[in-house]
Amino acid sequence: MRLGVYNAILHDRPLPEALTVIANLGLTGIEINTGGFLPPVHVPTFDQILESDAARDDYLALFEGTGVSIAGLNCNGNPLHPNPEIGEKHAGDIRRSIRLAHRLGQTRVVTMSGLPGGEPGATVPNWIVNAWNSAALDVLDYQWEIAAEFWKEIDQLARELEVKVALELHPQNLVFNTADVRKLIGLTGATHVGVELDASHLFWQQMDPVAVVRELGPLVFQAAAKDVRINKENAALYGVLDNSFRRLSPDENRTNLGGDEWANEWPRHSAWDFVALGRGHDTAYWTEFLRALHEVDPEMLVNIEHEDVSLGRIEGLQVAAKVLRDADAALRESLASTSA
Numbered sequence: 001m002r003l004g005v006y007n008a009i010l011h012d013r014p015l016p017e018a019l020t021v022i023a024n025l026g027l028t029g030i031e032i033n034t035g036g037f038l039p040p041v042h043v044p045t046f047d048q049i050l051e052s053d054a055a056r057d058d059y060l061a062l063f064e065g066t067g068v069s070i071a072g073l074n075c076n077g078n079p080l081h082p083n084p085e086i087g088e089k090h091a092g093d094i095r096r097s098i099r100l101a102h103r104l105g106q107t108r109v110v111t112m113s114g115l116p117g118g119e120p121g122a123t124v125p126n127w128i129v130n131a132w133n134s135a136a137l138d139v140l141d142y143q144w145e146i147a148a149e150f151w152k153e154i155d156q157l158a159r160e161l162e163v164k165v166a167l168e169l170h171p172q173n174l175v176f177n178t179a180d181v182r183k184l185i186g187l188t189g190a191t192h193v194g195v196e197l198d199a200s201h202l203f204w205q206q207m208d209p210v211a212v213v214r215e216l217g218p219l220v221f222q223a224a225a226k227d228v229r230i231n232k233e234n235a236a237l238y239g240v241l242d243n244s245f246r247r248l249s250p251d252e253n254r255t256n257l258g259g260d261e262w263a264n265e266w267p268r269h270s271a272w273d274f275v276a277l278g279r280g281h282d283t284a285y286w287t288e289f290l291r292a293l294h295e296v297d298p299e300m301l302v303n304i305e306h307e308d309v310s311l312g313r314i315e316g317l318q319v320a321a322k323v324l325r326d327a328d329a330a331l332r333e334s335l336a337s338t339s340a
Contacts, residue, residue, distance in 0.1 A: 001290055001328055002301050004029020004071040005321075006224065007042055009306040009313050015042040019066040021314065025321040029071025031303040034100055035093030036077025036111065037257050049103055050096070056103055071301045072108035072222055073097050076168060077258065080114030080146055082122045086258035090114070094154060094165070102161040108222050108301060109158075110166045110196045113175035113184065116146045127172045129241065147174050148187040158192035166196035166221040169212075171205065178215050185219070198224035198305070199289060203280065204240050204272045213292035220296050223289075225324050226305040227280035228272050235271040242271050266309070274307040276316045278323035286327035287334070294331065 004027050010018035011033070022030055034040045048055035063069055075097040077090030097109045118126030118139040126143075128136045158165050167184075169176050175184050181195055197220050199209035213220055230240075238244070245264035248254040255263040266273075277286060293300040304324060306316040 001294060001331070002029055002071060002299055003027045003225075003321075003324055003328060004031060004068070004301065004303045005317060006031040006033075006074060006303045006305045008033050008038055008074075009317065011038070011041040012313065015062060016066075018042065019063065019068045021317070023067045025317055026325055027304070027321055028068055029301060029303060030068055031072045031074050031110065031301070032070060034073045034075045034097040034109075036075040036090050037255075038076075043100070046096070046100065050099055060104065070104060070106055071303055072110055072166075073101050073104075073106060074110040076110065076112050076170075078112065078114045078125065078173075080116040080143075080150060080174070081125055081258070082117035083124070083259050086261065087114070089258060091150065095157060098154070098158050098161055098163050098165065101163045107163055108166055109163055110168060110222060110224075112170050113147060113167045113173045113180075114150070115173050116143045118142070125172070143174055144183070144187065147184065151184060151190060151193055152188045155188055155190035155193045163192065164221045165193045167193065168196045168198050168201070168224070170198070170201050176201070177205070177207065178212055181216060181219060194219040194221040196222045196224060197293070198226060200224070200226035200228045200274055200305075200307075203228035204230070206240070210288050210292045213289070213296060217296055220293065220300075223293055223300055223302045224305045225277055225286070225289075225302055225320065226307065227275045227277045227320075229275045229280040230272045231270055234269050238267075238269070238271050240271050242267060244269070274309075276306065276308040276311055276323075277304070277320040279308065279319070283323050283326050283330065286323055287330040290327050290331045291334070294335075 005022050007018055007030050032042050034043055040046050045055050049059055075093045079091035079094055081087035094111050101109050115125040115127055128140055131137050167175055195216055197213055202209045244267040248265055304320045308316045
């Protein structure tokens with residue numbers, strides 16, 4: 001497998017230093033953020049690369065001799081947000097990222113399906129969690145019409161430029177499980193839109209990432225290695241859909257998500273937490289996760305995403321990288337013994 005790191009956790013340092021960190025972890029890939037919720041910190045010459053071969057070559061030269069190569073681009077955001085300041089900007093970032101991928105010789109762009117408002121004239125997204133009533137299905141019908149039109153357009157652009165767009169199955173998006181993936185492909189006829197299999201969001205939904213990989217097969221284009229720990233006592237009381245988040249004030253350190261939207265503080269008594277690999281599921285589980293991905297594509301890009309707030313940036317990457325390398329080694333040994 002091709003193992004690397006999603007670079008957002010390393011936005012605190014220049015790209016050359018980030019590449020050194022990743023090489024020292026024994027990994028060989030960097031998934032680079034190119035817009036959406038986060039700015040393209042490690043692609044300062046984005047616009048020039050789109051127009052200039054010299055700028056492109058200068059950028060690619062930064063990776064030469066480092067042992068680390070680009071392992072896909074990432075522009076997670078909400079391209080269907082009804083506020084054009086957010087939705088149109090994030091949709092534009094996806095289009096630009098596809099063009100950038102083509103210029104850089106990359107074939108993968110990771111993003112999210114997005115989430116529209118619930119009706120014409122809406123100003124905020126509306127996530128239908130449980131469509132038990134007819135009005136909720138009316139909202140979903142409206143949202144799917146918007147999504148289908150947008151993703152048909154994106155699929156055409158991606159197909160023309162020989163890039164595949166991988167959607168993270170992230171709740172509070174229209175597409176967040178296997179049924180939604182099948183529905184989007186059915187509505188659009190897409191050939192270049194599929195899935196980035198981020199195991200973490202499946203874990204907290206009580207889904208099995210290994211089963212999902214095997215169900216979706218060739219629709220899995222890329223993967224993220226991020227773990228989740230279910231805090232059983234809290235989950236028993238609040239469930240995994242608990243909304244005990246705290247709004248951060250303007251004078252606190254907070255992350256802008258576009259327009260006047262901001263990330264909130266995580267619940268203090270959380271039902272679940274993002275954790276480094278191995279702190280929610282052991283190495284044996286991640287070996288089987290890699291095995292399922294290997295069945296789809298032996299060259300699958302699998303990139304660590306570090307969001308374990310109990311560990312520092314480098315410390316968390318070191319913990320995750322060891323588990324991922326050990327799982328990969330166990331898979332290689334297993335495959336070798338099977339073929340012997």
